[in-house]
Amino acid sequence: xxxxxxxxxxxxxxETLPGVIYYKPFTRYKFTAGYAVSVFLEGLKRGKIVxxxxxxxxxxxxxxxxxxxxxxxxxxxxxxxxDRGEISxxxxxxxxxxxxxxxxxxxxxxxxLETPGYREGSYxxxxxxxxxxxxxxxxxxxxxxxxxxxKARWRPPEExxxxxxxxxCFEPIGGGED
Amino acid sequence: xxxxxxxxxRVAVVGAGLTLFRRRMLETxxxxxxxxxxxxxxxxxxxxxDIDCVVTxxxxxxxxxxxxxxxxxxxxxxxxxxxxxxxxVGGGTGVMIPVAAWWHVASGKCRTVLAVGEEKxxxxxxxxxxxxxxxxxxxxxxxxxxxxxxxxxxxxxRYMAKCGGKKEDIALVSVKNxxxxxxxxxxxxxGNITVEDVLNSETLVWPVNRLDISxxxxxxxxxxxxxxxxxxxxTDNPVYVEGIGWTLxxxxxxxxDLYYPRYVEYAARMAYKMxxxxxxxxxxxxxxxxxxxxxxxxxxxxxxxxxxxxGAWKLLKDGFYDRDGELPSSPSGGLLGVGNPIAAAGxxxxxxxxWQLAGKAGARQVKKEVYRGVAQAWGDLMQVGTVxxxxx
Ligand SMILES: [Zn+2]
Numbered sequence: 001x002x003x004x005x006x007x008x009x010x011x012x013x014x015e016t017l018p019g020v021i022y023y024k025p026f027t028r029y030k031f032t033a034g035y036a037v038s039v040f041l042e043g044l045k046r047g048k049i050v051x052x053x054x055x056x057x058x059x060x061x062x063x064x065x066x067x068x069x070x071x072x073x074x075x076x077x078x079x080x081x082x083d084r085g086e087i088s089x090x091x092x093x094x095x096x097x098x099x100x101x102x103x104x105x106x107x108x109x110x111x112x113l114e115t116p117g118y119r120e121g122s123y124x125x126x127x128x129x130x131x132x133x134x135x136x137x138x139x140x141x142x143x144x145x146x147x148x149x150x151k152a153r154w155r156p157p158e159e160x161x162x163x164x165x166x167x168x169c170f171e172p173i174g175g176g177e178d
Numbered sequence: 179x180x181x182x183x184x185x186x187x188r189v190a191v192v193g194a195g196l197t198l199f200r201r202r203m204l205e206t207x208x209x210x211x212x213x214x215x216x217x218x219x220x221x222x223x224x225x226x227x228d229i230d231c232v233v234t235x236x237x238x239x240x241x242x243x244x245x246x247x248x249x250x251x252x253x254x255x256x257x258x259x260x261x262x263x264x265x266x267v268g269g270g271t272g273v274m275i276p277v278a279a280w281w282h283v284a285s286g287k288c289r290t291v292l293a294v295g296e297e298k299x300x301x302x303x304x305x306x307x308x309x310x311x312x313x314x315x316x317x318x319x320x321x322x323x324x325x326x327x328x329x330x331x332x333x334x335x336r337y338m339a340k341c342g343g344k345k346e347d348i349a350l351v352s353v354k355n356x357x358x359x360x361x362x363x364x365x366x367x368x369g370n371i372t373v374e375d376v377l378n379s380e381t382l383v384w385p386v387n388r389l390d391i392s393x394x395x396x397x398x399x400x401x402x403x404x405x406x407x408x409x410x411x412x413t414d415n416p417v418y419v420e421g422i423g424w425t426l427x428x429x430x431x432x433x434x435d436l437y438y439p440r441y442v443e444y445a446a447r448m449a450y451k452m453x454x455x456x457x458x459x460x461x462x463x464x465x466x467x468x469x470x471x472x473x474x475x476x477x478x479x480x481x482x483x484x485x486x487x488x489g490a491w492k493l494l495k496d497g498f499y500d501r502d503g504e505l506p507s508s509p510s511g512g513l514l515g516v517g518n519p520i521a522a523a524g525x526x527x528x529x530x531x532x533w534q535l536a537g538k539a540g541a542r543q544v545k546k547e548v549y550r551g552v553a554q555a556w557g558d559l560m561q562v563g564t565v566x567x568x569x570x
Contacts (some may be wrong), residue, residue, distance in 0.1 A: 001361070001362075001363040001540065001541070002363045002540075003363070004197055004217075004363050004364055005198065005199045005205075005217075006197040006198030006199075006210065006396075006397065007203055007204035007205060007212065008198065008200040008201075008202070008204075008205050009200075009202045009203060010201060017204070025243075029316070031316040033317045034317075037317055037318065050526070061433070062421065063430070069428055081343075087438060088336060088435065088436070089332045089333070089335045090332075091328060091332050091335050091384055092383065092384040093325060093328060093331075093382075093383045094381055094382060094383065095325055095383065096325065097311065097324060098308070098325075099307055099325065108322070108328055109332060109335075110332060110336075110432045110436070121435075122435075123434060123435045123440065124433055124435075125433060125434075125435075127432050127433055129318070129324075129431075129432040129520075134182075136439075137384070140335070141385075143338075143339050146335070146336075146339040147339075163321060164318050164321050164322065170319055178439070
């Protein structure tokens, strides 16, 4: 085989090299949610899932967009959707955001929301990425969880802050084990 | 989009070069770029004076830890005093680099282009995975404290649910690619492993285990592209760029059915139409679909129309995509075996197709005669498809 250039280093070897610099950038940000998502977050505070609709093409967006992604015109109005749907995909996380091992695995997934006027199995749908509770590792592994009907579990009104975390998780309708 | 494009010049690939792909390397990004570029020029029998324009690509600046990474990389990529542009579409960048090089030559603006992809992921502490924390939406996603692997696990789970493949079926991609990589001179994680090894490796986010994933890498890859006229001076048997395509989908990945990458299909159809290909699975002889995760190779084979929808895992089991199979897939060893210095990895895949068509793939040369091949990369939040078809 051809010999290629490049000098492999072990993690230890790096420490012995001249000119190794540790650097931590100081950057902080303050993000605004924007026009449409601000309305969505206000809705969560009231225990409602708010989407937006484009009457030109009929698309319903959750999270709401202020413009239609296909027509690029402003969406026509905000609409309330039921706070239930089905699990499109669900996984079991054994690691944290920072790659540490979790003591208790966490369930996350995509929820396809029940959307009036939408056909089943459409490629695009109104939906949310969120935590899922009340399902088991078995449910995820066997596939029982996929397609399962779920409903938002809301935080008590006094604890809601206008955040995606105002929904604690989505849980099976009719209860599941916790 | 028009497909019967009027081009000033047909575009050929005339040289390619790589560095080693490794977890940590001594060389700076520029030094890696220069090493790969030199090798590409040498293969073409050209010097830097013969190069008109330069295209570079790297993934997020945050890996190298330097903003304006394109310009930073410029002198190592031979761009001093020349027209240079950096392209960036996340993980799709690697194939976007030769795509952009194509239009530089096809337009008639540049006779020769040096196209360089580089990635140095090792500087980011404590682990490059942290850099990916900034790809999530700050309002609706980051509060959930996601780990990057979540999104891949969700996509893989959806694919399994809709298409019926099991973890052990999908693990065969990792087995195949790491085995293929044993013959690749840049390979970082080549090896003879078994499906059991994959299944027994650490489960990170079920269904994703550690050996379902490509490694973190430093490395560079470079190509020289030239007009037909220039190419004919260099070689009697040029390999031509026959088709290119690239597409973007929306940021709201959770508003789409993750089982299928339609953005790859759109990009592939664009490239095939330009190349006059009607039945890709019959007309493509060798493929390098992007494989940062094992299931993604299957996903992308389907997006590339090189398998019926949901059918790639079945064909894989039958040996269809083996190096001596009907349609060899990732004969290089892919990202899973050779390594994944992001932008360089996509260039490496394009180079493999070039070397396969030029008969220069050595021990990796596929068994069948090859006339046409496709390379593809994917990027961002399940959003970007970049595709290039080469032929001879
Ligand atoms: Zn619309």
